[in-house]
Amino acid sequence: GESVGLHLPTLSVQEGDNSIINCAYSNSASDYFIWYKQESGKGPQFIIDIRSNMDKRQGQRVTVLLNKTVKHLSLQIAATQPGDSAVYFCAEISSGSARQLTFGSGTQLTVLP
Amino acid sequence: NAGVMQNPRHLVRRRGQEARLRCSPMKGHSHVYWYRQLPEEGLKFMVYLQKENIIDESGMPKERFSAEFPKEGPSILRIQQVVRGDSAAYFCASSPPVGVGYNEQFFGPGTRLTVL
Numbered sequence: 364g365e366s367v368g369l370h371l372p373t374l375s376v377q378e379g380d381n382s383i384i385n386c387a388y389s390n391s392a393s394d395y396f397i398w399y400k401q402e403s404g405k406g407p408q409f410i411i412d413i414r415s416n417m418d419k420r421q422g423q424r425v426t427v428l429l430n431k432t433v434k435h436l437s438l439q440i441a442a443t444q445p446g447d448s449a450v451y452f453c454a455e456i457s458s459g460s461a462r463q464l465t466f467g468s469g470t471q472l473t474v475l476p
Numbered sequence: 477n478a479g480v481m482q483n484p485r486h487l488v489r490r491r492g493q494e495a496r497l498r499c500s501p502m503k504g505h506s507h508v509y510w511y512r513q514l515p516e517e518g519l520k521f522m523v524y525l526q527k528e529n530i531i532d533e534s535g536m537p538k539e540r541f542s543a544e545f546p547k548e549g550p551s552i553l554r555i556q557q558v559v560r561g562d563s564a565a566y567f568c569a570s571s572p573p574v575g576v577g578y579n580e581q582f583f584g585p586g587t588r589l590t591v592l
Contacts, residue, residue, distance in 0.1 A: 399583075408583070409580055463535070
């Protein structure tokens with residue numbers, strides 16, 4: 364079936380460095396891709412989204428890149444801070460799925476002092 | 477403006493008992509979604525509801541699970557005769573009335589169900 368998956372389950376970066384979290388997807392009909400951050404014991408928190416007709420979108424310290432040719436999505440976090448330590452999920456939504464989000468399995472980001 | 481509220485935050489049940497999970501959406505939101513998360517996994521969609529209507533329950537197990545979103549009061553996810561495999565975190569999300577494109581889903585803190 365359709366799925367959204369991540370390349371790496373864990374990522375450790377030094378504080379101040381940039382982080383790149385990758386995600387592969389298989390559903391060509393996805394309309395939007397969304398990145399969520401989930402801290403321990405909490406619900407997912409929206410970070411940034413990108414529509415399928417775009418290839419880049421920037422937010423505050425975050426950039427999402429979409430490569431539809433290879434069905435790849437990435438989240439770049441600039442100047443990573445300790446508060447960025449969390450599990451990051453990519454998710455997709457398509458108009459044909461009645462608005463349900465399909466999540467990947469997550470990447471644990473650890474920021475080292 | 478309170479966010480999505482879920483209660484209880486933690487729920488312990490013995491096998492065979494019933495679990496009731498409640499979700500109050502954000503003010504002004506009329507759409508509710510339930511997701512289940514197993515340890516170290518992503519969230520899996522279960523059901524999508526509007527007031528008094530189930531829109532999509534394609535992710536709900538066929539037996540023992542049910543959901544409702546009444547005209548008044550919170551949305552309820554009900555699990556009858558729980559088994560150990562039901563142990564998971566259950567998240568509720570809400571969104572405003574759906575327009576063109578998609579509306580961001582705001583997640584609650586989750587209910588962590590443990591079945592002994």
